[in-house]
Amino acid sequence: MRKFLREPLLHFLLIGIGLFVLYDVLRGGNTGAPREIVVTEARVEALAQNFATTWMRPPTAQEIGGLIDDYIAEEIYYREAIAMGLDQDDTVIRRRLRQKMEFISEDAAAAAAPTDVQLQEFLAKHPERFLEPAQLSFRQVYFSTEKRGEQARVQAEQLLTRLQAGRGPADPAAAGDPTLLPPDMHSASPQLIANTFGSDFAAQVAEAPVGQWSGPLQSGFGLHLVHVDERVASVLPAFDQIRPIVLREYQAEQRTRSNKKFLDGLRTKYEIRIEGPVARPLEQTGTSTGVQGGGAQ
Amino acid sequence: MSTRTFVLPLLAAAVTAALMIAATPFVFASDDVPGPPTHKIQYSPYPEKNFPNRVYFGDTHLHTSYSADAGMIGNTLGPDEAYRFAKGETVTSSSGQKARLARPLDFLVVADHAENLGLAPLLMASDPTLMATQFGKELRAFVDKGDLPGAWNHWSTTKASGKDPLAANQDVYRTAWARLTETAEKHNEPGRFTAFIGFEWTSAYERNNLHRNVIFRGGKKNADTILPFSAFDSVDAEDLWSWMAAFEQKTGDRLLAIPHNGNLSNGLMFDDVTLTSRKPLDRDYAARRARWEPLYETTQMKGDGETHPQLSPNDEFANFERWDKGQLGPAPKTPDMIPREYTREALKRGLAYEAKLGVNPWKFGLIGSSDSHTSLATTTEDNFFGKVSAVEPTADPIRFNEVIGGIGGPPEAAQYHRQASASGLAAVWARENTREALWDAMARKEVYATTGTRLVVRVFGGYDLAATDLQRSDFAEQGYRKGVPMGGDLKTAPAGKTPAFLIRAQRDADGANLDRIQVIKGWLDAAGKTHEKVYDVVWSGSRKPDAKTGKLPAVGNTVNVAEASYTNAIGAPFLECYWKDPSFDPKQRAFYYVRVLEIPTPRWTTFDAKIYGIALPKDVPASIQERAYTSPIWYTPR
Numbered sequence: 001m002r003k004f005l006r007e008p009l010l011h012f013l014l015i016g017i018g019l020f021v022l023y024d025v026l027r028g029g030n031t032g033a034p035r036e037i038v039v040t041e042a043r044v045e046a047l048a049q050n051f052a053t054t055w056m057r058p059p060t061a062q063e064i065g066g067l068i069d070d071y072i073a074e075e076i077y078y079r080e081a082i083a084m085g086l087d088q089d090d091t092v093i094r095r096r097l098r099q100k101m102e103f104i105s106e107d108a109a110a111a112a113a114p115t116d117v118q119l120q121e122f123l124a125k126h127p128e129r130f131l132e133p134a135q136l137s138f139r140q141v142y143f144s145t146e147k148r149g150e151q152a153r154v155q156a157e158q159l160l161t162r163l164q165a166g167r168g169p170a171d172p173a174a175a176g177d178p179t180l181l182p183p184d185m186h187s188a189s190p191q192l193i194a195n196t197f198g199s200d201f202a203a204q205v206a207e208a209p210v211g212q213w214s215g216p217l218q219s220g221f222g223l224h225l226v227h228v229d230e231r232v233a234s235v236l237p238a239f240d241q242i243r244p245i246v247l248r249e250y251q252a253e254q255r256t257r258s259n260k261k262f263l264d265g266l267r268t269k270y271e272i273r274i275e276g277p278v279a280r281p282l283e284q285t286g287t288s289t290g291v292q293g294g295g296a297q
Numbered sequence: 298m299s300t301r302t303f304v305l306p307l308l309a310a311a312v313t314a315a316l317m318i319a320a321t322p323f324v325f326a327s328d329d330v331p332g333p334p335t336h337k338i339q340y341s342p343y344p345e346k347n348f349p350n351r352v353y354f355g356d357t358h359l360h361t362s363y364s365a366d367a368g369m370i371g372n373t374l375g376p377d378e379a380y381r382f383a384k385g386e387t388v389t390s391s392s393g394q395k396a397r398l399a400r401p402l403d404f405l406v407v408a409d410h411a412e413n414l415g416l417a418p419l420l421m422a423s424d425p426t427l428m429a430t431q432f433g434k435e436l437r438a439f440v441d442k443g444d445l446p447g448a449w450n451h452w453s454t455t456k457a458s459g460k461d462p463l464a465a466n467q468d469v470y471r472t473a474w475a476r477l478t479e480t481a482e483k484h485n486e487p488g489r490f491t492a493f494i495g496f497e498w499t500s501a502y503e504r505n506n507l508h509r510n511v512i513f514r515g516g517k518k519n520a521d522t523i524l525p526f527s528a529f530d531s532v533d534a535e536d537l538w539s540w541m542a543a544f545e546q547k548t549g550d551r552l553l554a555i556p557h558n559g560n561l562s563n564g565l566m567f568d569d570v571t572l573t574s575r576k577p578l579d580r581d582y583a584a585r586r587a588r589w590e591p592l593y594e595t596t597q598m599k600g601d602g603e604t605h606p607q608l609s610p611n612d613e614f615a616n617f618e619r620w621d622k623g624q625l626g627p628a629p630k631t632p633d634m635i636p637r638e639y640t641r642e643a644l645k646r647g648l649a650y651e652a653k654l655g656v657n658p659w660k661f662g663l664i665g666s667s668d669s670h671t672s673l674a675t676t677t678e679d680n681f682f683g684k685v686s687a688v689e690p691t692a693d694p695i696r697f698n699e700v701i702g703g704i705g706g707p708p709e710a711a712q713y714h715r716q717a718s719a720s721g722l723a724a725v726w727a728r729e730n731t732r733e734a735l736w737d738a739m740a741r742k743e744v745y746a747t748t749g750t751r752l753v754v755r756v757f758g759g760y761d762l763a764a765t766d767l768q769r770s771d772f773a774e775q776g777y778r779k780g781v782p783m784g785g786d787l788k789t790a791p792a793g794k795t796p797a798f799l800i801r802a803q804r805d806a807d808g809a810n811l812d813r814i815q816v817i818k819g820w821l822d823a824a825g826k827t828h829e830k831v832y833d834v835v836w837s838g839s840r841k842p843d844a845k846t847g848k849l850p851a852v853g854n855t856v857n858v859a860e861a862s863y864t865n866a867i868g869a870p871f872l873e874c875y876w877k878d879p880s881f882d883p884k885q886r887a888f889y890y891v892r893v894l895e896i897p898t899p900r901w902t903t904f905d906a907k908i909y910g911i912a913l914p915k916d917v918p919a920s921i922q923e924r925a926y927t928s929p930i931w932y933t934p935r
Contacts, residue, residue, distance in 0.1 A: 053523065054530050056543040099362070146869055174770045178873060180753045180803040182350070183770065191385070195400050195751070198806035220806060221870045248483045252377060 037075050039068055047071060105262035106255050114250055120239055122250045127236050129249055133189040135232040138205060140183065141176040143216065143223040148177070156216040156223045163213040163225065172213075172225070181221065187232070197221075348777045349726040349743060353735060354751050355404030356383070356674040357495070357555060357723050358510050358594060358666035363409040363473060364497075367670040371686035374672035376407045376477055380484035380492055383674050391686035396673055398680070399807070400751070403730050404491035405674060406666075407477060408510040410499045411525035474524055478517040485516075487731045496525040498554070500532040502572060504626025506561035509537060509590070510666075514551035514736040522548060533572045535582070538589045553740055555664065557594035559643070560602050561624045561702065564634030567643040567659060583650060583658035592739055595640045595746050595926055596665040596721035598684055599702065599712075603892075603926055604641040607632060612831050613848070614815075614894065614922070618718035618748070620702060627706030644929060645819040645827035648886040651933070652821060662742025662784045662928030663890070665721020665749070676749035678921075679861075681719040681901035688714045692909035697902070715914040719901040720748040724925070726755070726782065742784025745891075745927040752811070752923070754802040754893050756783045758930040760794040764875040767799050775799075783891070784928035789935045790883040796932060800834065801873045802893045802925070810868025812837060812852040812894040812922060816876055819929075820887035831892075834876045837869035854897040856920040861899045861907035863920070868896035888929035895923040 600620025702712030759780020
């Protein structure tokens with residue numbers, strides 16, 4: 001049975017059914033008499049249930065009356081609109097239907113759960129997508145160039161000499177200037193260090209020696225002495241540790257593929273002609289890439 | 298510049314779309330949702346301390362293709378892409394352009410319009426797991442007979458019978474909402490990135506913006522027990538609060554709601570009467586509003602909401618990214634509406650309400666967010682992807698000239714996309730990057746707004762704080778021990794004591810220097826009249842306030858408009874200050890919030906002009922001073 005459910009032919013059949021139903025609905029599909037609106041007991045119950053889902057309580061008799069009136073109004077408007085052809089060439093309706101079709105194809109893609117073997121193969125194929133970033137633990141002492149001017153570097157170097165000789169103060173950070181920068185970071189990724197201290201500093205501290213005081217490093221805020229306690233290289237975690245993430249990435253890729261395959265399949269049913277002079281696409285100049293440190297690529 | 302005016306009624310189309318969509322959930326199948334990844338917590342400093350030690354930046358207000366006014370008008374990126382972009386991945390935008398954030402966000406709330414989430418029934422027939430059920434087989438029988446309408450009817454009537462034909466197979470019952478919550482769950486990585494579950498309740502009472510974003514503290518399990526409350530259910534926020542209360546009671550989870558764009562509410566956001574019953578605000582209303590709406594989104598794409606020149610004529614920085622022509626619809630603005638639309642005035646009037654009712658309805662903290670409808674949370678001037686996909690970066694005049702406010706109204710009510718603000722961000726002081734820690738910080742208002750940059754600001758207020766505490770390396774510890782952080786409360790001052798404040802601000806690590814720090818005080822006098830005063834408390838360079846006016850001279854401007862560049866030759870990377878209120882009256886209710894100004898930098902329109910070689914629009918400035926607004930600290934005498 002399970003195997004049968006994974007059968008692509010079945011998926012295709014079901015999608016086909018979907019298309020027919022969609023077509024029928026689009027045409028105002030209703031099997032009743034054209035001028036008859038029957039609000040079935042089941043419909044009323046459905047309205048009540050929808051209400052209850054939202055309001056977390058059942059509707060009162062008065063509210064039910066309102067829901068039914070509203071449903072009737074909607075049904076009338078809906079049928080009249082279809083009869084008047086208001087659904088034709090409506091961008092909103094067209095887009096909504098397109099979105100539904102995409103949902104169908106995505107659901108078909110998500111239907112079959114991948115096996116661990118498939119996921120491990122995916123991981124082996126794209127290790128770069130699952131790398132744990134490098135980690136750095138360090139302490140820092142901040143010297144404000146605003147406050148100390150040229151003395152900032154001199155004084156930083158003096159403190160460095162003392163620290164390197166093991167003659168530094170017990171709390172080296174207190175010898176620096178007040179700041180909102182953290183005095184230390186533990187197991188921080190290069191991205192986090194860049195977010196906090198700026199990208200210049202992040203690049204420098206990545207090169208600083210481990211197990212000793214060094215510097216001064218220059219950041220946008222001033223000068224820093226740093227003590228790198230530990231540097232852990234970027235690693236690929238074991239599959240068990242990152243299975244949910246591998247699954248997420250696998251499914252995302254399947255979804256993209258499935259959408260394309262679905263559309264390509266449908267396209268084969270159509271002969272497509274583009275008439276008239278095709279407008280020259282606007283020259284691609286790229287996006288507003290950041291002049292000041294960053295932006296879109 | 299072209300004088301053609303593009304009046305594509307995007308938002309009108311969106312509203313139409315929202316109205317046209319039926320409110321029945323659709324169904325789809327999916328695999329089990331993986332739990333949150335078991336990553337090692339990346340960063341957990343100062344394990345011996347227990348106070349918030351880091352600021353996290355995020356967007357609490359992002360729309361994806363699941364929102365009618367995004368997905369129906371060109372946005373093809375769903376929540377998955379939105380989270381990927383926020384996490385720093387390169388994403389191809391709906392207009393086909395590669396986009397990336399220079400620095401990833403720490404958290405994101407995908408807040409799609411609730412009105413879009415209840416969709417017409419999707420074609421459940423695509424779901425193979427359904428075929429394993431008795432109901433599925435019955436359905437199949439119709440199909441085999443070639444009776445497709447029959448299959449459809451059987452589906453809808455059986456589902457509507459109240460007896461759930463698929464009760465034993467809940468996997469089949471996933472809705473668009475479930476898809477959103479599932480995506481949030483997949484991208485939520487505690488310690489590394491927080492993906493909140495949320496939605497936008499889009500009340501547009503007579504086209505006036507009364508929208509609220511609702512944010513869940515918990516996860517999918519509780520969220521999936523409901524469908525988001527929509528404006529179809531009610532346009533009155535009081536009903537939203539009742540709904541939130543019912544959800545909390547039912548699930549034990551927590552919710553908060555964040556209103557935004559009072560500037561487009563035509564006087565309704567901070568009105569003196571309730572929305573539908575038109576009764577004067579009473580104590581019960583005030584208590585509920587304060588309970589459910591601890592924050593206000595004060596700056597975003599559709600204008601800055603801190604204050605207005607009409608309300609703050611002595612504040613030379615009040616006229617910032619102003620959107621005051623009307624609403625989203627056609628009704629123009631009149632001056633009488635302005636006092637009921639802006640943050641500072643609401644905070645002041647809140648003091649008066651508290652004196653009158655015993656509860657302050659508008660005791661809220663401040664955040665910024667984007668309200669971007671492109672699935673791309675871009676908030677910096679050099680990377681602005683626009684309000685909607687149709688106005689993503691392009692040399693085409695649509696990007697500047699598209700009407701996005703005052704739609705269908707007179708020309709004087711129109712707001713054009715060139716006036717859209719590349720703003721803002723929500724900054725949250727917390728101990729770790731998790732849903733719980735960030736949500737709790739929001740609930741206690743230990744947050745601030747920025748207009749899109751990541752400048753850092755920290756404030757403590759208290760009676761025992763000393764000037765020497767400012768210089769201490771354990772500054773924050775002293776602040777928490779002797780005072781309260783932003784968002785906090787000061788009770789009746791001990792005899793002879795005056796509130797003192799420790800303030801530190803640091804520029805964006807890769808951004809522009811700071812111009813100054815200001816304290817903005819609002820208070821209520823004995824006669825029940827409200828007042829405000831802006832204090833320059835510390836500034837860069839050796840400027841002296843003008844002897845006559847007391848005004849501090851402007852910091853200068855290094856912006857090269859032609860090159861869309863600036864330098865940090867002026868301003869300071871770090872400012873700090875110990876400040877005592879010089880005119881403190883222990884009997885008067887008051888609030889204090891901090892505004893930090895950066896030096897002028899190029900506006901996004903200036904980047905556009907440089908990159909595309911087009912003319913600068915005339916009605917927006919070439920450079921702006923980005924800023925932060927902290928949540929207030931309130932002084933409430935007993």
